[in-house]
Amino acid sequence: MIGSIQTDPIEVEDPFRDRGHDIGAVVTFLGVVRDKESSKELKHLFYEADETLASEEMNKVLDEAIKKYSLIDAIAIHRIGIINPGEISLFVAVCSMHRKESFEACSFIVDSIKERLPIWKKDHFIDGSESWH
Amino acid sequence: MIGSIQTDPIEVEDPFRDRGHDIGAVVTFLGVVRDKESSKELKHLFYEADETLASEEMNKVLDEAIKKYSLIDAIAIHRIGIINPGEISLFVAVCSMHRKESFEACSFIVDSIKERLPIWKKDHFIDGSESWH
Amino acid sequence: MQGYHIGGKQMKVHIKYYAKYVEYAGAKIEDLEVERMSISDLLEVLKDRHPRLKEEKMSIVALNGRFGNEKTLISDGDTISVFPPVSGG
């Protein structure tokens, strides 16, 4: 289990390649920064976090999901700082014996991260205006 | 949109990296061959298909999903032939503006592929026995 | 239905089996000569020839390489694909 908050770009690859052979299903989610917000052209997003608490809460979410859905493993990475359109802000990956658990667990983790982690984003628009969410 | 039936190994990477910037969510599914089936040690699986019909039906499934869930794009690759434990038999990836549609659509596509494509698998066990599903 | 003859005329059809049905039928392809009949009636003929086919529902068939309707009547030269329940993924 890995839960991480980082400013480095998120590299996407098959995260459970070497985890043994009882894995039957892997579901991954990528949250990507869009180029518009409320139909205004976005220059980039800025994500601020209470990194310590966000990281602790993320690991709590993963732990809950692993127990609730009998997962074999789960990973989540939230990028913070400046993120440009097309870049990945959130990566979640889970694996389980069967597919149903993986789909449900991945969705649960993404929802929980968005609801529970002390992370905030600010739109920086092409026209120079800014707005916190 | 790509739907493919192939004997080559499936390489996993971020499939929508260069698809423009209205993408907000990407959900992917990997079906992986487990090392046991009905608690017997598996040597490998063998997948047989009516390749023409399976490929047509897969593209029909993707097309239905794109319309039903307003996806931006969808990809599915089903590997056939001999597949070893730990290797990927099925890869599905979808992208949309928001996450809910991507999760639902990815799950719909995986279910539909398993229910509708003329593909069959045979267990080849370590002990030499074999059994079609 | 013009040109439709009841009885008499024999149709040559090619039956393609897949997966475990190859083992049940003992062949991948079987050429038969039968009276004109619906695909569903043809399936009953096949089950009589190869009793293990009775073990389960043959829910999907293809006619000349396209998904087919079991009510369709066979024509001379048709290829009928007989699919076991699918198990991909």
Added chain:
Amino acid sequence: MQGYHIGGKQMKVHIKYYAKYVEYAGAKIEDLEVERMSISDLLEVLKDRHPRLKEEKMSIVALNGRFGNEKTLISDGDTISVFPPVSGG
């Protein structure tokens, strides 16, 4: 609750603001001297000082770097983090 004094004694506390609350409060950190009170009462004090904080529910707070309960009484030297509604992902 032994050692609990009503009124009188002043507590020095450090308030940490995040995201848009930094703009509402005009600072990332604000040091205040207040009577002993619950965190929820302290939040009302903060709203009086910075009226824009009234605009929305401050649902999450942290006390000395841990998620806190709003009913907890503040102690001298405490750091209280005041979080806007979260918007990660």
